[in-house]
Amino acid sequence: MKSSEAYVEEPLLGGTQTFGSISSSVSKIAEQKVGPLWYAAITASGSLTLLLFVSIGYLVWEGVGIWGLNNPVSWGWAIINFVFWVGIGHAGTLISAILFLLRQKWRTSINRFAEAMTLFAVSCALIFPGIHVGRMWVAYYLFPLPNQMSMWPNFRSPLLWDVFAVGTYFTVSLLFWYVGLIPDLATMRDRAKTKLRKFVLGIFSVGWRGGNRQWKHYELAYLILAGVSTPLVLSVHSVVATDFAVSILPGWHTTIFPPYFVAGAIFSGFAMVMTLAIIVRKIFHVEDLITVRHLERMNKIMLLTGMMVGYAYSMEFFIAWYSGNIYEQFVFINRATGPYAWAYWTMITCNVVVPQLFWFKKLRNHIVVMFIASILINVGMWFERFVIVVSSLANDFLPSSWDYYSPTFWDISTFVGSFGLFFTLFLLFVRFVPIIAMSEVKGVLPEADPHHGAHHAEKGGAHE
Amino acid sequence: MSSSAIHGVLARYEDPASLIHAAEKVRDAGYKNFDCHSPFPIHGMDDAMGLKRSPMGWIVGAMAITGGTIGLALQWWTSTIDYPIIISGKPHFSFQAYIFVTFALAVLFSAIGASIGMLMVNRLPRLHHPVFYSDSFKKASDDGFFISVLSDDPKFDKAETGNFLRSIGGNDIEVLEG
Numbered sequence: 001m002k003s004s005e006a007y008v009e010e011p012l013l014g015g016t017q018t019f020g021s022i023s024s025s026v027s028k029i030a031e032q033k034v035g036p037l038w039y040a041a042i043t044a045s046g047s048l049t050l051l052l053f054v055s056i057g058y059l060v061w062e063g064v065g066i067w068g069l070n071n072p073v074s075w076g077w078a079i080i081n082f083v084f085w086v087g088i089g090h091a092g093t094l095i096s097a098i099l100f101l102l103r104q105k106w107r108t109s110i111n112r113f114a115e116a117m118t119l120f121a122v123s124c125a126l127i128f129p130g131i132h133v134g135r136m137w138v139a140y141y142l143f144p145l146p147n148q149m150s151m152w153p154n155f156r157s158p159l160l161w162d163v164f165a166v167g168t169y170f171t172v173s174l175l176f177w178y179v180g181l182i183p184d185l186a187t188m189r190d191r192a193k194t195k196l197r198k199f200v201l202g203i204f205s206v207g208w209r210g211g212n213r214q215w216k217h218y219e220l221a222y223l224i225l226a227g228v229s230t231p232l233v234l235s236v237h238s239v240v241a242t243d244f245a246v247s248i249l250p251g252w253h254t255t256i257f258p259p260y261f262v263a264g265a266i267f268s269g270f271a272m273v274m275t276l277a278i279i280v281r282k283i284f285h286v287e288d289l290i291t292v293r294h295l296e297r298m299n300k301i302m303l304l305t306g307m308m309v310g311y312a313y314s315m316e317f318f319i320a321w322y323s324g325n326i327y328e329q330f331v332f333i334n335r336a337t338g339p340y341a342w343a344y345w346t347m348i349t350c351n352v353v354v355p356q357l358f359w360f361k362k363l364r365n366h367i368v369v370m371f372i373a374s375i376l377i378n379v380g381m382w383f384e385r386f387v388i389v390v391s392s393l394a395n396d397f398l399p400s401s402w403d404y405y406s407p408t409f410w411d412i413s414t415f416v417g418s419f420g421l422f423f424t425l426f427l428l429f430v431r432f433v434p435i436i437a438m439s440e441v442k443g444v445l446p447e448a449d450p451h452h453g454a455h456h457a458e459k460g461g462a463h464e
Numbered sequence: 465m466s467s468s469a470i471h472g473v474l475a476r477y478e479d480p481a482s483l484i485h486a487a488e489k490v491r492d493a494g495y496k497n498f499d500c501h502s503p504f505p506i507h508g509m510d511d512a513m514g515l516k517r518s519p520m521g522w523i524v525g526a527m528a529i530t531g532g533t534i535g536l537a538l539q540w541w542t543s544t545i546d547y548p549i550i551i552s553g554k555p556h557f558s559f560q561a562y563i564f565v566t567f568a569l570a571v572l573f574s575a576i577g578a579s580i581g582m583l584m585v586n587r588l589p590r591l592h593h594p595v596f597y598s599d600s601f602k603k604a605s606d607d608g609f610f611i612s613v614l615s616d617d618p619k620f621d622k623a624e625t626g627n628f629l630r631s632i633g634g635n636d637i638e639v640l641e642g
Contacts, residue, residue, distance in 0.1 A: 206588045206589035
């Protein structure tokens with residue numbers, strides 16, 4: 001990095017960090033006795049998870065009629081929630097894979113729990129297509145399994161691609177996460193005091209010895225995993241978008257959908273990472289590892305992706321006018337002024353207006369501001385999917401078939417319950433697994449560079 | 465196990481720089497079966513140890529081709545041989561629509577190849593290894609840097625190897641026995 005010698009990079013981490021301090025401050029979180037706060041939190045989220053299971057149970061018993069679906073709006077909250085949760089997952093993969101390929105060292109403090117968030121969000125997402133098929137005992141029709149009708153799924157349909165997209169996405173995210181965990185589990189294994197911990201961590205750390213003969217393969221495998229995850233994550237939400245885009249419904253039938261959905265997914269995912277990061281660093285006192293500098297960079301990405309989403313909203317309007325298609329024009333004017341205008345303007349406020357706060361360095365570095373903004377952005381992104389799904393279906397070509405859609409108790413309980421599942425899994429994760437990738441954070445400390453001593457006089461935070 | 469077989473020698477180094485310099489000297493001294501343990505990968509260590517490039521790329525490449533082939537073959541066979549059916553007037557083999565599933569299976573197989581392959585190339589899971597006889601080796605996953613030379617190395621000699629590791633900056637020389 002000769003060209004940047006004049007530029008002294010700000011150190012990423014706060015306080016005085018050593019390799020040992022990173023091991024202990026991260027491992028400690030999963031080793032210590034958990035406080036009453038954790039029990040209170042998991043009681044609340046566990047109760048909501050039960051609500052989810054009750055809602056699903058009642059759905060199996062009674063059928064999809066318990067939801068607010070009606071004749072034009074035959075795709076309601078289930079698909080909205082599916083797209084919402086899959087979208088949230090995307091930030092985890094972006095942080096772990098794309099930022100890794102771009103050599104963004106600041107990702108190391110947040111990638112572990114962002115990846116965990118991906119897994120849990122995709123788990124929540126997978127529930128919805130599974131249960132919304134109505135007869136979920138034949139959900140295996142989705143897979144190319146030999147069956148009694150000797151028929152195969154229609155491989156020309158994006159809905160079928162979606163099965164492969166999300167299934168692959170979950171598996172790849174799980175493998176990527178676990179491979180990243182192995183050295184850290186070894187750290188925890190070596191710190192373990194009780195027999196049970198030694199045994200369990202010993203098994204999950206697969207006997208990792210941290211030898212360079214292992215690191216050599218490990219690093220290349222990790223690079224490859226990042227390399228294959230990158231096109232995968234971009235394709236997953238593109239496929240989700242084609243579920244809509246290949247239909248002939250005005251408001252769905254647009255070529256901008258795949259990139260627009262991907263940008264929106266990253267936008268909402270970063271907002272969720274932000275919400276979780278702020279809570280985690282506060283509760284577990286890792287403010288020196290997840291610093292305001294990390295959060296500020298995430299805010300910049302949210303500003304960027306928020307602008308991309310805003311661009312997509314305006315481009316949809318422009319194309320509706322420019323195409324001269326009256327149905328398309330009606331749909332967009334109806335979105336902004338029709339029966340769902342309240343949802344549309346909630347979406348615009350949260351997704352386009354709120355991120356503009358991040359133009360200001362002061363607000364970008366202000367924890368309370370970014371916490372509130374991150375929650376508002378996720379609200380806005382949920383409403384984006386609501387607007388897309390519901391407003392297009394409710395007011396289609398023929399006014400005589402129009403109807404107003406509103407959710408029932410069971411729609412709401414299933415959605416709220418999915419948050420319960422998400423937070424339960426996340427709480428279990430922070431309880432048992434190192435929430436920060438220790439080996440990676442150690443690797444970006446200036447001391448980790450074997451030429452550290454030689455360059456020390458030249459620049460403060462020697463990197464590479 | 466017999467009470468005290470000697471499996472190798474372990475030496476601790478202070479920091480990544482001294483580990484990498486020591487690795488070069490161990491390599492130049494002609495040792496083959498040695499390893500440098502660190503809590504994170506150290507850049508330049510492969511050269512310092514004289515290691516060849518990892519074959520992971522070839523493994524994953526083969527897996528990707530396998531996955532992609534299976535994906536495309538599955539769609540081709542089901543739609544043209546096993547149950548040909550015309551859907552929305554498209555040809556039986558509508559390859560344009562089959563690209564995504566082909567791609568997804570290629571990625572899935574690559575990821576499995578990268579993770580399982582990495583473990584297999586590393587001979588993991590292996591829960592038992594001579595270096596674990598050392599208690600101080602626990603530091604290798606925390607903030608310790610170690611070189612281990614195993615006894616099946618042709619140049620290995622309990623006393624001489626230990627002295628050599630000390631002479632190139634090693635501390636706490638330990639004989640791995642158990």
